[in-house]
Amino acid sequence: MLFSYTYVPHQMEKMQTFVDFIFHEVWSKAPIGLVFHPDLFAGNPDIKEVMSEFGFSAKASDRGKTFYKDVKTIYELFATLSSQEIDQFKQWYQGNNDLEKVCANDPATQLARYADIAVAHKKLADQLGTFFKGLYSQSLLDLVVLRDKIGDIDDHYQTFVRTNKAGKCPFCGINDLLSGYHSKREAYDHYLPKALYPFNSINFHNLVPACHHCNSSYKTSKDPAYMPKDPARTVHRRAVFYPYKTAADSIEIQVTLLSSDFANLTPNDIILQFGPAIIAEEIDTWKDVYGIEERYKAKFCGENDGKYWLTQVLDEWKEDGRSPSDFMTTLARQTQNRPYADCNFLRKSFLEACEARGLLQSL
Secondary structure, three states: OOOOOOOOOOOOOHHHHHHHHHHHHEEEEEEEEHOOOOOHHHHOHHHHHHHHHHHOOOOOOOHHHHHHHHHHHHHHHHHHOOOHHHHHHHHHHHHHHHHHHHHHHOOOOOOHHEEEHOOOHHHHHHHHHHHHHHHOOOOHHOHHHHHHHEEEEEHHHHHHHHHHOOOOOOOOOOOOOOOOOOOOOOEEEEEEOOOOOOOOOOOOOOOOOOOOOHHHHOOOOOOOOOOOOOOOOOOOOOOOOOOOOOOOOOEEEEEEEEEOOOOOOHHEEEEEEEEEEHHHHHHHHHHHHHHHHHHHHHHHHHOHHHHHHHHEEEEEHHHHOHHHHHHHHHHHHHHHHHHOOOHHHHHHHHHHHHHOOOOOOOO
């Protein structure tokens, strides 16, 4: 990840507090034998009002009724668990919502996928999947009784981009993100995919705006917390960049060209090296999840990208009397000040490789 987002508090976080209450104060206390009823939510008047509306109002929408029934069904399944099993679920819930520790691959943080839960609790895993996979949906979040309490996700996005002004996707650095000047917004990627993980589908520490290509073309439902399956490996967890890390890591990119045949440059002619070594595992995960090497090499080989960058240097040199070294000095300054404007961070690395190959002088 090229740079971190600044986390922006918002009213929508209240939805996660509702889920926290449901898990800890209702589901986890089900074995004491209380019959399911909105009075179980008395400790949180707002969610009690929502549950009363969804469960008993004649005007309740079908989506609201489904929410109520799902909470009730999971409550009844939790009532069959032992205290030791409840404690295990509590550890899983805490682990899945402590995104910073998950990303750091903290060995003390217990992470649970639906597949892990299903080993001993197949029916409960399926029901949790039904509930949490549907929790982040406009059909639910737009219900008036809920929206009045948690606000609107479009407003969250507007608040988010007023603070996070880079305008570029931090996962690739290539594509623009829709800003506050647009009437539309980018999709929020579930960093730990909601198709794989329960408990955090409405946790905004797990929700990150990403460009369409990063979200829908490359990451899709890849699991950043686990390496791709390989029977030879005994440890499958891996470290990954935390999207809201306060002290951002700085990624170094070095490009090497294996060919001087600029007109016919292909991805096979390019070697990419990333650093620093201290975050090598996070970098490897980032490259795997977002297809970084493929996308950067394609950028360098593009007629309107890498090949244009090189001819731009030579054209300016010829037409304006500027030397390539002057151009590179200016580009270095631009990259330091605005690394993601015009893909400066890639343009600089690519042109340095061209310079090392003698292409700035030979054409």
